[in-house]
Amino acid sequence: MNRRDFIKAGGSAFTIASVSTLFGAATPSKKMRLCVVGCARTKDHGNGFVVDPTGARGRGFQVMSRFAELKNCEITVLCDVDVTALDDAASVVTKMTGRTPAKVKDFREAVRRDDVDAVLVATPDHSHCYIGIEAMKAGKALYLEKPIGIAAGEAETLAEVQRKTGRVFQLGTQRRSxxxxxxxxxxxxxxxxxxxxxxxxxxxxDRPAIRNVKPVAVPAWMGADGWDLWQCCAPRRAYRSNIVHYNWRFFKGYGTGxxxxxxxxxxxxxxxxxxxxxxxxxxxxxxxxxxxxxxxxxxxxxxxxxxxxxxxxxxxxxxxxxxxxxxxxxxxxxxxxxxxxxxxxxxxxxxxxxxxxxxxxxxxxxxxxxxxxEGDTRLSDPIRACDIWHVQRFTDCVLAGDLNTAQPIDxxxxxxxxxxxxxxxxxxxxxxxxxxxxxxxxxxxxxxxxxxxxxxxxxxxxxx
The missing domain is CATH 3.30.360.10 (Dihydrodipicolinate Reductase; domain 2)
Known part of the structure; x- marks a missing residue:
């Protein structure tokens, strides 16, 4: 199927494939087991520097919640260096699904688990490719929040791994759905x-300024090992309180602006x-x-x-x-x-x-x-609906072994x-x-x- 044909067929094909799982008319015989890497809400740990201290804008938390609404997906593992975020996310998943996921701090352990079929990577930009590559090499499908890393060469490397492994891939550009x-x-x-x-x-x-601060001790909710894991493949720096959980987007080497x-x-x-x-x-x-x-x-x-x-x-x-x-x-x-x-x-x-x-x-x-x-109350909010359609398409493709996701690697x-x-x-x-x-x-x-x-x-x- 060429690109134009795919665009024309996408709406109807997606609807037919997904209507039963969206409405819950039939319980699928098989579920995709998902590991979420990066599940923190964007919250204030007392430093006063985060963009959204209400905790409503953590992208990993948002997408995790949409996956939790699907009938053919089970969130089996949560991974984050913020131990308070792990507890928070686990309580939400348990409340939404009735199942309690495992909590893991080290992404290398999380993506290699046997109870995982697919990995959602919603970490800071600099670690997208490293964790995504580790996941695909471990045989997992990959839902990757945008962008694909912090440089074009990283994206090429990840694409090479996807082609070698043949894993299902979808980028988190949900308006495609x-x-x-x-x-x-x-x-x-x-x-x-x-x-x-x-x-x-x-x-x-209209973003607020990010005030200058000096390096401080790594907070207890992260720990020294957590700061090392958070930095992942990036050159090591001293911890500063104005970087985590959101403002990293505007620091070169961690985010991309x-x-x-x-x-x-x-x-x-x-x-x-x-x-x-x-x-x-x-x-x-x-x-x-x-x-x-x-x-x-x-x-x-x-x-x-x-x-x-x-x-x-x-x-x-x-x-x-x-x-x-x-x-x-x-x-x-x-x-x-x-x-x-x-x-x-x-x-x-x-x-x-x-x-x-x-x-x-x-x-x-x-x-x-x-x-x-029409009639599915979960789709009444357009932003939420885009997310649900997008994660549903990915889930259906993973279960079918279909590489034709809403936003494949090419x-x-x-x-x-x-x-x-x-x-x-x-x-x-x-x-x-x-x-x-x-x-x-x-x-x-x-x-x-x-x-x-x-x-x-x-x-x-x-x-x-």
Whole structure:
């Protein structure tokens, strides 16, 4: 099945395969046994530096909870270096499912257990590839939160392992599973508004500053061994209280900033809508315009331009210091400019087709569109629905031995590369030129090559 056929078939095929498990009409004879690595809520351990002290935004905790709702999945193992997070997550899983998962601190032990078929990796970005590779080498399927590591070369290494092992893989770009998003993509493919030429994505987040702090002792809830495990393959640093659990995203060597973080979701939709593959040229500009002197290490303002073959372009604008909503009244989203109209993709999964002036609505799909699954109360919240559809697709594929997930490795690599090279361009100050047939750097010894792979702690290097 080619890419266009898959897009057209995706909605109906997914519905047929998953309706019984979503509604619970029939109890599956077999369940996927899941290990969750990185299950902490984003909570305040008393340092006052986390973005969301309510504990509502821990991505691993959110996705874990969605897996717990499935009829054909059993969460057998939880893994986190925060022992309080393990207790918290275990109590939630037990309450939701009636089953108590094992609690393991060391991911190397967790992913090798015999009672695990698949692993969800929702750890900080720098450890995504290392843990994901360990899981696939242990024979497990992999659901990986985006991005695929902190450098393009890491993603290639993980992809090589996936191809060698043949494990089922899916990236956590859950809007790929939105009914409304797929309907709008299909409308673009129909040619009714001409060819897509330019896709513009954006993400504006009003994030607080990260104050400078000095190294302190590792807290008891993590322990010295926990800090070592948390750093995983990254070069060792002293512990600071403003990094864990969330702000690591803005520290180089641990996170990747907002482009491969929130930006990847809508850069991925933009590339999907353009029907584009590997790029020819990636350029980015920006800098620390608002958080100069703070521990916020990545650029807080970022503009990305990507050129593909056939005169297709993709742009992304990001600012971590503003919650303004200048485009379509949304803080994040994607606009696709076609010959005879526009397509809009919103943050909650909503989508619409407009005329060339952006005035008349030709077609629109509500974020709450549940396709053939109307009536399932779990799908009433669009954000939750996207997650449920996405994890259900992965689970069904694992049980069927089907590699055709909602976001398999080849598609994941192409979208991930755009964001990783956007960061590279920021650091070199130059455009990055890419072989559009292979996705490789045109100059393998040029300035961009220095950022193709990150430095590793000795003995923790990635190995395919």
């Amino acid at each position: 939105s009914h409304a998003t797929k309907q709008a993509i299909n409308f673009i493919r129909s040619g009714q508004i001409g060819k897509p030429r330019w896709a513009k994505a954006w993400c504006l987040s 907002d482009l491969p973080n929130n930006g990847l979701h809508f850069v991925d939709i933009a590339r999907w809508a353009l029907d584009a593959e590997w790029p020819e040229r990636v350029y980015a500009g920006g800098g620390k315009l608002f958080y100069e002197g703070e521990d916020f290490e990545w650029e807080d303002t970022h503009m990305l331009t990507v050129q593909f073959p056939d005169k297709k372009f993709l742009t992304w604008e990001g600012c971590s210091h503003s919650g303004a909503q200048p485009f379509m009244g949304k803080w994040t989203g994607t606009l696709v400019y076609c010959d005879d109209g526009l397509a809009f993709f919103g943050p909650r999964g909503e989508s619409a087709i407009y005329d060339r002036k952006g005035k008349k609505v030709i077609k629109e799909w509500d974020a709450a569109d549940t396709g053939d699954q 598609s994941s690599l192409k979208s991930n590369l755009l964001t990783e090279l956007g960061n590279v361009s920021l650091q070199t100050g130059d455009a990055v030129h890419v072989d559009s047939a292979t996705g490789k750097l045109k100059d393998p010894k040029g300035p961009a090559s220095k950022f193709w792979m990150p430095p590793y702690e000795p003995g923790w290097e990635l190995k395919a």
